[in-house]
Structures are given as C-alpha cells and as structure tokens.
Amino acid sequence: MNFKTVSGKIYDGDNFLKLSDVRYLPRWIVILIDVILIAISLFISYFVVAKLNVSPATFLKFYQKFFIILGVNLGFMFWFRTYSGIIRHSTFVDLWKIFLTCFSTGLTLTVISYISLWFFGHKLFFIPILFIYFALSFTSLFVFRLVVKEFFQIIREMKNDRQRTNILILEIGESSVAIARAIIANPNVPYSLKGFVTSRKDSTRALLLGKKIYTRRLIEKSTKEELGLDGVIIIKELISPADLESWVSLFLEKDLKIFKSPSVQKFRDNDFAQSIKSLQIEDLLNRKAIKIDNEAIQPRHLGKTILVTGGAGSIGSEIVRQVAKFSPACIVVLDQAETPLYDIELEMLESFPKIRFEFILADISNRHRLEPVFQKYNFSMVYHAAAYKHVPLVEKNPHEAILVNILGTKNLSNLSSKYKVNRFVMISTDKAVNPTNVMGASKRSAELYVQSLQNIEGNVTKFITTRFGNVLGSNGSVIPHFKRQIEAGGPITVTHKDIVRYFMTIQEACELVLQAGTMGKGGEIFVFDMGQPVKIVELAKRMIRLSGLKPDEDIDIVFTGLRPGEKLYEELLSDDSKTQPTHHSGIMISKDPSANFEEITKLTNLITKAALRRDNADIVVILKKIVPEFKSQNSVFEKLDI
Structure with missing residues (x-):
C-alpha cells in the first residue's frame, strides 16, 4: 500500500488505516521531513550560540546564511541519496549515507568560511555553530529513521501476535x-x-x-x-x-x-x-532409536545387483530406498501391482539418478516368468517382501495366499539356490507364530520351506528370515485408518477393547532387515525387538486427543468384534522356541523347530494343487499338517480343529 492508496482510503471514508500495510512513503515526503529536521537543527544551533552571548561578525543576514546552509545540505542529500531507502528497513548503509551527508555539509561550509576569511577578512559562518549543527542534524536524521523502524516493528509484532x-x-x-x-x-x-x-x-x-x-x-x-x-x-x-x-x-x-x-x-x-x-502418535510409542552398522551393510550392496520383490509395497519400497544409498550396480524392483510400481519408478529415477534400476511387472507364483529374470541378472542378494498380508481378506481367499505366500516364496528361494545367489532374505511376520489365521499359517509354511533349503546338497545360498510385527504407516495399518476416521468426524472402529499390538516404523524395520541380512549365516529366523505392546483402544484415544478433540464426546469409539482369524495378542516367539542374542541389541535369533526338505516339499506340492482347485477346506487341512500349532480362531475353519 503506497501513499496514494492511503490517501484514497481516507478520502473514501475508510479511517481504519492498517499502518503495517503501508509499503513506503514517496521520496518527496522523506526529503521534506529531512529538510524540516535539519532546519530545526539549524535553529537550535543558533539558539544555543545566542544563549552563550556570542555574536560573530558577518556581512550576511541570518536568513541568507540559513538558506545557504540548507542548500548545501540538501545538495549532499541528493548526492548521497539519503532519501532512496525504505525508512522501516534502514540499515548501517543508510546510517553511513547520513553521516557522509552531514560531514560533507559541515566540511564544505567550513571551507567556504575560510575562503571568506581569506578574501573578505572575516568568516562567513561561525565554526562552533557548524559543529553543533553537524551533531544535531546527524542525530535528528538518524533518530527519525530509528523511530520509524522500531514503530513499524512494534506494529508488525502486534499484528503477528494476533495470528x-x-x-x-x-x-x-x-x-x-x-x-x-x-x-x-x-x-x-x-x-x-x-x-x-x-x-x-x-x-x-x-x-x-x-x-x-x-x-x-x-x-x-x-x-x-x-x-x-x-x-x-x-x-x-x-x-x-x-x-x-x-x-x-x-x-x-x-x-x-x-x-x-x-x-x-x-x-x-x-x-x-x-x-x-x-x-504424532508414532512419537509416543516408546520406540528406542535403532542404530545400524553401515560399515557392515555397505560391502554387501556396493557394486552388486539386488532383487527386491514386492518392491512397490510399503516395506519393499523402503528397502529399495535404503539399498540405493549403498551404491549398488543395479536394483531390480519386481511387483505385480502396476500403478504402485510405476510410482516407485518415478520416485527412484528422480531421487537416485546415478543408480541403475530395472522395474519388472511380474507375479512371483509364475516360475516361468521369474526364471528369465534370474538368468539375466547375476543377483547378489534377494529381498523377498512380496506377500498377501491382510488377515480378513486372506481368510476369505485362502487359495490366493497359498499361491503367493507359499508357492511364490518357493519359486524365488529355489531359483536363488539354483543361480547361487549369495543371500536370500525373507520378510515374515509375528502372525506366523502360533497362527490363528490362514495368512499367518501360510507365512509360517514359507518360513519352514526357506529354512529347509539351507542344508540341501549343493546349496551355497544363505537363507535368512526376518520376523517383526505391525509396521506404522504401512498399507492397511491401523494408524492411517484411524486418521481417516478422525478426519471424517468419526467414529473410530476398534475390534476389541483388549486387543494389543506391537508396532515399529517402516524405516527402522527395513534397517533391521538389512542388518539381519548382513549378519545371517544361513537358516536363521531373526526376531526384532518390538518394544512394548500397545493397547489399540488407548492408541485411538491418544490420536483423538492429539487432533484437539475429546474421545467419546467429539469422536466416538465403537467396538466391532474380532475379525475372522484375528487374535487379541500377537507373539514374536513360538512356545517351544528359544532365542539367542546377536551383537545388535535390537535383533535376536529364534530357534524355532525346522522341517525336513523332502517332507515340506511334498506338503507344499499338495497344498499348491489344492489352491489351484480352489478347494479351501483341503487347503486349510494341509496347512494344519504343515503348521501343527495353527488353530483357527473366529473363523469358518474352526470346525477343522475339532
């Protein structure tokens, strides 16, 4: 807002003038104010000298000397452009310009006075007046700018404080x-x-x-x-x-x-x-900061070719991001979801332009599609994150879980052994421990098959399994779901008032996967320290309060009952397993019972045939043979346990 706008507002009757909105004063007004200030300074200088009863001889009248002094001073103002800056933003440069103007004015007038003394026998100006004038004019011009600057600073702070x-x-x-x-x-x-x-x-x-x-x-x-x-x-x-x-x-x-x-x-x-x-609620889950040994991880990836299955998913894509930081020769990202795969392709090509990526659209249950990939690339490591993981959906579609979670894992692990991949790292879940649903049982079956490959004749691949709980922010996880329900005005739906879960962030889960993949010697199941379990209803209440709302007043919490295959408490270790520590405090090795290769191969072949027939009852019966501890809960398959 300039001066013309201000005057227009006043003329139009808008007398509520927001001073902080005024951008600047016209330069002629700044010059006018400066002239008034130096005129006052000159009057005061003569007044002070007059009070001292000093009457210097002169042949000019007062008003003549007055205009000469102002004229010289005004000339130097134009010379040094003291009027050009915006007053409220005055800096040391503006102060220096004022000093040079006042000093040059005093020096010029002093020189004129001594020239007058040389030619006419007396000085044109009384020198003490010039010294007083210099001090007063410099001070007044400086104080004017300082006051304006501080005034607008106060106005701005008052305005900002309201916002x-x-x-x-x-x-x-x-x-x-x-x-x-x-x-x-x-x-x-x-x-x-x-x-x-x-x-x-x-x-x-x-x-x-x-x-x-x-x-x-x-x-x-x-x-x-x-x-x-x-x-x-x-x-x-x-x-x-x-x-x-x-x-x-x-x-x-x-x-x-x-x-x-x-x-x-x-x-x-x-x-x-x-x-x-x-x-955020993630900050309140009492997770300890996890440190990984980059010096041990980097040699496993530097200059190597890496395969990440399920690479477009929440876990797989984070593994891709972290592996890319270790300068591999090539990262092959494989997934059957077209749009997410395209999204991660755009992201990676922008974030890591110097890294070679290959993005492959494929279904891991199709061995004929996978084998040419292994033939083409000499993989050093395979991170297997592809899986069906949503418990209620898998409970309704058991055959799909078998084809992806078991047959897909079988295809990848067999090819890794055949083509002598150095390390195969499988991402598993805590739901594989004492499973109560098809999803957990299918992942436990995959664990058993991968472990059984370790000691077969001719195998050189190190097969490593990592097992952890719920991942914050992953696709389908509870926290993003609760956030959407809060934004919609509620209610928040919780399956049971006593249900608890372990949580870990995507980043730290993937860091531990990389660390475990590095330290594994083959055949291990690595279990991550998930911290303390969290009661889901308390999680919901905290999220409501962090949103500035009140539980059961602004947002209701509704209990919907356990879903098919869901249990109240997740476990990281089976009842008959033992653990041993590793050099990393956040990682343990679970000594779960293993399976014989010939026996697990026979059973996985049977269950694959049942899946191709879509015979869900037969699928679950065979699953319970592979995983004897699998007891269905809140599911139509409970009758098979009787």
Missing part, C-alpha cells in the same frame, strides 16, 4: 534456549514464545530470555485460558520416554496443542518453520 500460536517450550536446557532464540529472532515462524515450562522448582522467580518460567504445578492447577496458551513445543530427543508420556498426558488434559522440534543442529534457517511439526 501466532502462543507457546511454551518444555525444559530450560541449552537446546530449549537455542530453539527459543531461533523463534524470537525469526519473524516468519507462526509462534509467539510466552515462556518455558519445567518440572524444576528452583526457577519460579527467574526469567529466561526475558520470558517467564512456568512450573508443572502451575500448569496443573490452571486452565488453558488462564495461562493464555495455545500449545507447547517439545524437543523429543531430550526427554525420556517416561517423562514424555507424563508431560504429554498433562498437556492433552489441558487441551494444549503439542508440537515437536528437532534440536537446533538438525535444521537450517531456511526450513526452521517447517521443522516444527505437530506431535
């Missing part, structure tokens, strides 16, 4: 103070810092960066409105899981928004505002 979120920062350590400084110094962040909050009791009267330090007790006994707060910023890395749980419970109870910020070292100035995000 910003009033927040506290948790704790008063160095990292918290660094985040606070960054917020205060950055006018673009949508947060207004009101202070800090701590559990310490020795800081109640202190100020930090001029801001109040709130105690936990004050937060507990005050309402959100009394505190004048909207939210709290947490630096998650600095807080123990137990303390995080306690603080989050308090903040949610007070209906405060919870934001998370990385430590200052982890973000750059240009993305500071984007670095502070709302706390």
Whole structure:
C-alpha cells in the first residue's frame, strides 16, 4: 500500500488505516521531513550560540546564511541519496549515507568560511555553530529513521501476535534456549514464545530470555485460558520416554496443542518453520532409536545387483530406498501391482539418478516368468517382501495366499539356490507364530520351506528370515485408518477393547532387515525387538486427543468384534522356541523347530494343487499338517480343529 492508496482510503471514508500495510512513503515526503529536521537543527544551533552571548561578525543576514546552509545540505542529500531507502528497513548503509551527508555539509561550509576569511577578512559562518549543527542534524536524521523502524516493528509484532500460536517450550536446557532464540529472532515462524515450562522448582522467580518460567504445578492447577496458551513445543530427543508420556498426558488434559522440534543442529534457517511439526502418535510409542552398522551393510550392496520383490509395497519400497544409498550396480524392483510400481519408478529415477534400476511387472507364483529374470541378472542378494498380508481378506481367499505366500516364496528361494545367489532374505511376520489365521499359517509354511533349503546338497545360498510385527504407516495399518476416521468426524472402529499390538516404523524395520541380512549365516529366523505392546483402544484415544478433540464426546469409539482369524495378542516367539542374542541389541535369533526338505516339499506340492482347485477346506487341512500349532480362531475353519 503506497501513499496514494492511503490517501484514497481516507478520502473514501475508510479511517481504519492498517499502518503495517503501508509499503513506503514517496521520496518527496522523506526529503521534506529531512529538510524540516535539519532546519530545526539549524535553529537550535543558533539558539544555543545566542544563549552563550556570542555574536560573530558577518556581512550576511541570518536568513541568507540559513538558506545557504540548507542548500548545501540538501545538495549532499541528493548526492548521497539519503532519501532512496525504505525508512522501516534502514540499515548501517543508510546510517553511513547520513553521516557522509552531514560531514560533507559541515566540511564544505567550513571551507567556504575560510575562503571568506581569506578574501573578505572575516568568516562567513561561525565554526562552533557548524559543529553543533553537524551533531544535531546527524542525530535528528538518524533518530527519525530509528523511530520509524522500531514503530513499524512494534506494529508488525502486534499484528503477528494476533495470528501466532502462543507457546511454551518444555525444559530450560541449552537446546530449549537455542530453539527459543531461533523463534524470537525469526519473524516468519507462526509462534509467539510466552515462556518455558519445567518440572524444576528452583526457577519460579527467574526469567529466561526475558520470558517467564512456568512450573508443572502451575500448569496443573490452571486452565488453558488462564495461562493464555495455545500449545507447547517439545524437543523429543531430550526427554525420556517416561517423562514424555507424563508431560504429554498433562498437556492433552489441558487441551494444549503439542508440537515437536528437532534440536537446533538438525535444521537450517531456511526450513526452521517447517521443522516444527505437530506431535504424532508414532512419537509416543516408546520406540528406542535403532542404530545400524553401515560399515557392515555397505560391502554387501556396493557394486552388486539386488532383487527386491514386492518392491512397490510399503516395506519393499523402503528397502529399495535404503539399498540405493549403498551404491549398488543395479536394483531390480519386481511387483505385480502396476500403478504402485510405476510410482516407485518415478520416485527412484528422480531421487537416485546415478543408480541403475530395472522395474519388472511380474507375479512371483509364475516360475516361468521369474526364471528369465534370474538368468539375466547375476543377483547378489534377494529381498523377498512380496506377500498377501491382510488377515480378513486372506481368510476369505485362502487359495490366493497359498499361491503367493507359499508357492511364490518357493519359486524365488529355489531359483536363488539354483543361480547361487549369495543371500536370500525373507520378510515374515509375528502372525506366523502360533497362527490363528490362514495368512499367518501360510507365512509360517514359507518360513519352514526357506529354512529347509539351507542344508540341501549343493546349496551355497544363505537363507535368512526376518520376523517383526505391525509396521506404522504401512498399507492397511491401523494408524492411517484411524486418521481417516478422525478426519471424517468419526467414529473410530476398534475390534476389541483388549486387543494389543506391537508396532515399529517402516524405516527402522527395513534397517533391521538389512542388518539381519548382513549378519545371517544361513537358516536363521531373526526376531526384532518390538518394544512394548500397545493397547489399540488407548492408541485411538491418544490420536483423538492429539487432533484437539475429546474421545467419546467429539469422536466416538465403537467396538466391532474380532475379525475372522484375528487374535487379541500377537507373539514374536513360538512356545517351544528359544532365542539367542546377536551383537545388535535390537535383533535376536529364534530357534524355532525346522522341517525336513523332502517332507515340506511334498506338503507344499499338495497344498499348491489344492489352491489351484480352489478347494479351501483341503487347503486349510494341509496347512494344519504343515503348521501343527495353527488353530483357527473366529473363523469358518474352526470346525477343522475339532
């Protein structure tokens, strides 16, 4: 908004003038104000000298000297362009221009005075007046710009405060103070810092960066409105899981928004505002940070050709991303889902332009399609992530699970052994342990077949199985489902009030897959540390509160009953298995019972034929022979256990 727009608003009767919207004043107004200031400075200079009873001799009248001084000063203003900058954005350069203008004016007038003394016998200007004038004019011009700049800064802050979120920062350590400084110094962040909050009791009267330090007790006994707060910023890395749980419970109870910020070292100035995000339910699952040994993993992939089956899925695509970081010669991404495969192709070609990729559309149950792929590429490692995994759907379509989860795994593992692939890493699931559904039993059958290949004559491939629980954010997982239900206004549907599950992020699950694939010697089933199980109904309530809503008031929770094949508790180890530790604290080796190669081959051939006949009852009967601990639950196949 320029001056003409401002005058138009006033003329039109809009007297509510938003000063922060005024972009700049016309240059002639800036010059006029500057001339008025230097004129006042000149009057004051003569007034001060007059009060000292000093009457220098001169042959010019006062108004003549007045216009000469102003004329010289105005000339240097134009010379140094002191009027050209936008006042509110004045910098040291503008201050330097003012100094040069005033200094040059005083120097020029002094020279003129001594020339007058040389030719006419007396000075044109009294030198002390020029010194006083220099000091006053420089000060007045500088103060004018400083006042305008500070005025607009105050107006801007007042405007921004109305639009910003009033927040506290948790704790008063160095990292918290660094985040606070960054917020205060950055006018673009949508947060207004009101202070800090701590559990310490020795800081109640202190100020930090001029801001109040709130105690936990004050937060507990005050309402959100009394505190004048909207939210709290947490630096998650600095807080123990137990303390995080306690603080989050308090903040949610007070209906405060919870934001998370990385430590200052982890973000750059240009993305500071984007670095502070709302706390997600994934942050509250008490997962320990997992560290992997990149020095051991990289040699297994550097310059090698890698196959990832199911490479367009949530787990497979993350394996592709992580493997690409280790500079392999080629990554072959195989999947039967056309659109997701095309999506991962676009992503990988953009993210890793120097890595060679091959994207193959194929069904792993078709050995005739797979064998030419193994013939063409000399695979060093195969990551087998392709599988049908949704329990209720597989329970209704057992034959499809057999063709993909068992026959597909059989095809890939046989070809890996035949073409002497160095390592074959299979992705399994905790649902394979004491399975209660077809999906889990089919994955356990695949585990048994892969293990049985390890010791057959002529095999050089190391067959490795990795087993873990639910993966946060994967296709069909509960958290994205709950988020969609909350966004739709509810209700959230939970199958049972007592159901619990283990959770792990996609990234850490895939990191552990790579680590286990590196450390495996062949025949092992690696089990990952999944942390503590989470009660799904509590997960739902937390997600509702983190969305700023209240369970059973804003969003209802409805219990729908266990789905076919679903059980209340998942297990990572079978009853008769033993574990042994590895050098990685997050990975154990499960010593599950194994199967004889000839026997498991015979049974998998039988079940494949049953699947091709679509004989679901026969399929489940054979599955129960392969996996004796498989007991159907909440399923039409329960009668087969009688």
